[in-house]
Amino acid sequence: MEASVTLKKVGKLFNDKTIIAGLTFGVEKGSLVAVIGDNNAGKSTLLKVLAGVENPEYGSVFINGLDIVKRRAEVRKMIGFVPLESDMDPWLTVEQNLRFIGSLYGEAEDVITDRITQYSRALKLEEVLHVNAGELSPGILKRALIVRALVHDPNVLIIDEPTAFMDAEANRLTWDLLRRLHGAKTIIYASYSLAEVEKAHDRILILHAGRVILDGSLDKLLESTLEFHQFQIEFENLTDELYKQLTTIPTVVTPSRINNIFHFYGRSRKVFFQVLERAAGAVMKDVTIKKLGLQDLMDSEFAREGLD
Amino acid sequence: MIVPFLKRRLWLTQQRLFSTLGMAFLLPLLLHVSINIPMRQVVVRTIRNIPYQQWVFPGMLMILAVITLIPLLYREFFDLRIYKKGLPPITLTPLTKYNIIISVLFTAILESLVFIIFGMIVFTIIMDVSFVWYDYLIMLFFLFLSNCVLGNLIVTVALLTERVTMFMILVITIFCFLLFGSGLLIEFEFFPVMLGTTLQLFPTSMLITGLRMLIFTGIINWTYIIVPCLIIIIWTSFNSELLRRKLNQ
Numbered sequence: 001m002e003a004s005v006t007l008k009k010v011g012k013l014f015n016d017k018t019i020i021a022g023l024t025f026g027v028e029k030g031s032l033v034a035v036i037g038d039n040n041a042g043k044s045t046l047l048k049v050l051a052g053v054e055n056p057e058y059g060s061v062f063i064n065g066l067d068i069v070k071r072r073a074e075v076r077k078m079i080g081f082v083p084l085e086s087d088m089d090p091w092l093t094v095e096q097n098l099r100f101i102g103s104l105y106g107e108a109e110d111v112i113t114d115r116i117t118q119y120s121r122a123l124k125l126e127e128v129l130h131v132n133a134g135e136l137s138p139g140i141l142k143r144a145l146i147v148r149a150l151v152h153d154p155n156v157l158i159i160d161e162p163t164a165f166m167d168a169e170a171n172r173l174t175w176d177l178l179r180r181l182h183g184a185k186t187i188i189y190a191s192y193s194l195a196e197v198e199k200a201h202d203r204i205l206i207l208h209a210g211r212v213i214l215d216g217s218l219d220k221l222l223e224s225t226l227e228f229h230q231f232q233i234e235f236e237n238l239t240d241e242l243y244k245q246l247t248t249i250p251t252v253v254t255p256s257r258i259n260n261i262f263h264f265y266g267r268s269r270k271v272f273f274q275v276l277e278r279a280a281g282a283v284m285k286d287v288t289i290k291k292l293g294l295q296d297l298m299d300s301e302f303a304r305e306g307l308d
Numbered sequence: 309m310i311v312p313f314l315k316r317r318l319w320l321t322q323q324r325l326f327s328t329l330g331m332a333f334l335l336p337l338l339l340h341v342s343i344n345i346p347m348r349q350v351v352v353r354t355i356r357n358i359p360y361q362q363w364v365f366p367g368m369l370m371i372l373a374v375i376t377l378i379p380l381l382y383r384e385f386f387d388l389r390i391y392k393k394g395l396p397p398i399t400l401t402p403l404t405k406y407n408i409i410i411s412v413l414f415t416a417i418l419e420s421l422v423f424i425i426f427g428m429i430v431f432t433i434i435m436d437v438s439f440v441w442y443d444y445l446i447m448l449f450f451l452f453l454s455n456c457v458l459g460n461l462i463v464t465v466a467l468l469t470e471r472v473t474m475f476m477i478l479v480i481t482i483f484c485f486l487l488f489g490s491g492l493l494i495e496f497e498f499f500p501v502m503l504g505t506t507l508q509l510f511p512t513s514m515l516i517t518g519l520r521m522l523i524f525t526g527i528i529n530w531t532y533i534i535v536p537c538l539i540i541i542i543w544t545s546f547n548s549e550l551l552r553r554k555l556n557q
Contacts, residue, residue, distance in 0.1 A: 052400060054556045073402040081400055089316075089394035096319045103312035104401035132323075148397065 003062075004029040004156055004186035005050060010059035012045050012210070019045045021210040022059065027203075029064075029155075030183045034197040035190040036298070037207035043190040044084060044160055046207065050188060051081035051158045063156055077105060080149030082159040086141035090134025094125070094144045097133055098151050105152035112151060119147040122177045123170070138165035146174065150181075157181065159189040163196065175200060194294040204294070214297075222292050223267075230290045231272050233262045236283040249274055260285075265292075309403065313411040317419055332423050335375065336430035339368055344435065347493060355497050358524055361436045366447055366519050367492030368431060369424050370512065373451055374458050374486055376423040378479055380416040381459060385466035386475055389554070399555055406548040409463065413544070417455040424451055443523045450519035453536055457511040458486075460543040467550045491516050511536040 003026040012020040020042045027033050035043050048054045050061060052068050052075065061068040063075045088097045095116065102112035120126050123143040128136055133144070142165050149157060162178060163171040178187060179200070191197050197204060198218055206214035206221070214221050235242070238260040246262060247255040251274060253265040266272060272289060321328055344364060351360045388394035398408060428444060431437070439447075461482065469475040488494055490513040496504035507513055518532025 052557065053396065073404070076400060076402040079400070083396070085392075087392050087394065087396045089388070091320055091323065092316065092394075093319075096316070100312055100316050101397050101401065103315070104398060104403060106402070 002029045003027065004031075004064060005188065006062040006065075007050075008060045008062070010049060010056045010061055012042070012049055012054070013057045014045075018210050020049065020056070023210075023212060024059075025205070025212060025215065027186055027188060029186055031186055031202040032178075032182045032200060033186075033188045033203045033205060034201040035188065035205045035207060036192075036194065036197055036294070040209075041207040042210040043207055045210075047081075047158050047160050047188065047190055050156075051079055052076060053081065053083075077152060078155050080152065080154035080157045082142075082145045082149045082157070082162070084160040084164060086133065086138060086145060088133035088141060088144065088148070091132060093130050093132055094136070094141075095129040097144070098129075098148050101148055102151040107152055115151050115153065116147065119150050119177070120144075122180075123147060123173050139167060139170055142166060143170055143174065146177070154185070156186045156188070159187065161191055162189050163191075163193065194298065198294050206298070218294060218297075221297060229266050229269060229271070230288075230292055230296065231264050231266060231275070232286075232288040232290075233275065233279070233284055234286040235260045235262065235279070236285055238262055238282075242279060242282055245278055246275055249278060309407055310411045310414055313415040314418070317415050321419070332426035333430055335423070336368075336372060336427040337434070339371060339375075339427075340431065340434055343371070343493065344368060354495055356524075359436070362438070363495075363520065363524070364493060365431060365435065365437050365439070366450070366516060366523070368435075369427055369447060369451055370454055370492050370516060371487065372427040373420050373424055373455050374483060376420040377416055377455060377459055378462055378483075380419060381412070381462040381466055382475065382479075384412045384416070385463050385551075386469065386472070389467070390470065390472075396555075399551075399557060404548070405552045405555075405557070406545065409544055409548045409551060413456065413459045413463065417452065417459055420455050421448065421452060424448070439523070446522055447519060450515050450522075453533070453540070454512045454515040456540040457515070457536055457543070460540065460547055463547045464543070464550065467547065467554055486512065511539045 005027040007023050007025055009022045009024055010020060011018065011022050023046070035046060037043050045054070049056050050068075052072065055069055063078050066075050066078075068075050088094070089100075092100065098116050099109075099112055102115070103109070107115075116129070120129060123146065125140070125143055125147060128140055128144070133141060136144070142163070146159070146162070149159070163174050166174060175196075181187065201218065203215070203217060204221060205212050216224070238257060243255075243257055243262065246252065246264075249271070251266055251271040253267075255262065255264040257263065262275075264271075264275070269289065344361070347364065348360050353359055354363045384395070399405075403411070425448075428447070432439075462479070465475060465478045465482070469478065486492060489507050490510050491507070496508050496513070496517075498504075499507060508517060514532040515536050518529050521527050521529055521532070
């Protein structure tokens with residue numbers, strides 16, 4: 001697959017503090033990439049560097065093979081950026097904001113009109129097009145920012161928190177639109193909503209202290225770090241001997257106990273039956289099996305330390 | 309490149325059309341009452357024997373120009389920059405920083421010139437002056453140039469300051485200097501020779517001196533036109549570099 005976005009040893013500093021530390025990776029054309037991480041992990045800064053809002057201190061970013069700094073004018077037309085908070089002119093109406101920015105990209109008036117109509121309909125924004133941006137709620141403005149980012153038809157869309165400040169309906173409409181665009185446009189977004197990321201991604205980048213510590217699809221990440229399933233068995237009486245026996249099963253990963261509860265991870269459900277077999281005769285009170293999610297991955301030590 | 313910026317100013321002006329129109333007439337009246345009426349009691353004729361009303365007319369227009377330019381450029385390069393509204397998406401378009409500076413400056417200057425035309429009408433009615441029609445065109449040309457100088461000055465201040473108090477202090481200081489130290493209301497001959505000569509080197513001083521020389525004596529001093537033009541070109545480039553550095557783009 002052709003790379004749409006390529007980073008080569010990209011670094012960003014702020015007052016001598018490293019925000020992004022020599023990132024190197026590529027993003028395939030038409031893919032949907034989620035960037036997650038703690039506060040101050042460097043997510044927003046990474047998106048700003050990709051969008052050209054700020055230049056990196058070192059390294060290069062290429063969009064469709066063009067250097068973002070050296071071929072600025074051409075690259076700018078290829079990128080649509082949605083910031084976290086509204087940066088629209090508060091004294092202009094939403095439509096005026098959209099038309100103004102569209103015309104700065106050199107788009108014809110009728111083309112701008114068509115795109116505004118198309119995307120504002122998709123995000124149910126028609127009613128607020130003639131309202132001043134300064135009078136609207138952040139959730140509505142966020143949708144307007146998405147329309148603005150699409151008004152010049154970029155092929156790379158960079159979004160900081162796609163559904164920030166949005167209600168349930170707006171959230172659904174936004175993801176409906178982004179899913180429709182997925183494939184035709186490369187979409188890179190940062191989000192704190194792990195449930196959202198679990199549902200919508202081709203690839204997840206987990207950032208910590210400016211470094212990508214994990215990179216891949218959710219299944220791949222879980223497989224390569226935590227195991228797939230989390231098990232919990234509550235015994236009537238978990239003796240030390242039984243606990244020792246259970247922990248010696250080779251497929252049981254990271255076993256632990258809290259009183260009579262035996263907790264462990266396993267790559268497949270088969271592990272659970274091996275444990276049951278070994279514990280035959282012991283009375284069990286409760287059993288819980290859970291497929292791990294992104295939250296577990298983020299909570300784990302692996303997310304902090306990476307795979308190194 | 310400039311058309312979208314002009315449209316945007318038009319949209320903004322439409323939203324407060326009546327207050328803008330009111331301001332366009334009220335501002336020259338206020339300037340006349342607060343500056344011209346008391347000053348003409350002090351100076352009836354200039355050292356070169358030109359009626360003060362006639363002599364001060366271009367200066368009054370330049371004061372009007374700077375008063376109208378300040379809020380326009382403050383909004384674009386201070387307010388919208390500091391509060392990250394409006395300016396960031398402009399900087400993400402294919403426009404170069406030079407294009408952005410030129411477009412915003414030109415738009416603000418054009419709007420200021422509209423205010424100046426209103427001012428010309430009001431001043432001509434209420435002041436005791438007699439100019440021929442082409443004098444007004446000459447004045448507009450020189451005021452366009454002086455607006456370019458003043459606009460660049462305000463843009464530099466707006467880009468260099470991060471706090472509104474500092475911006476206000478600097479702008480008020482510059483305004484006072486323009487009012488009393490650049491030959492708008494007081495002739496340079498009233499200053500000590502060294503100081504007067506130094507003050508005449510400021511680009512707006514050159515322009516107002518060149519303008520008065522042309523309309524009152526018919527002599528064109530090209531130095532007073534070419535030097536400010538060169539300064540405008542260099543200053544605009546400096547401001548675009550300043551904007552680039554401020555935005556780290």
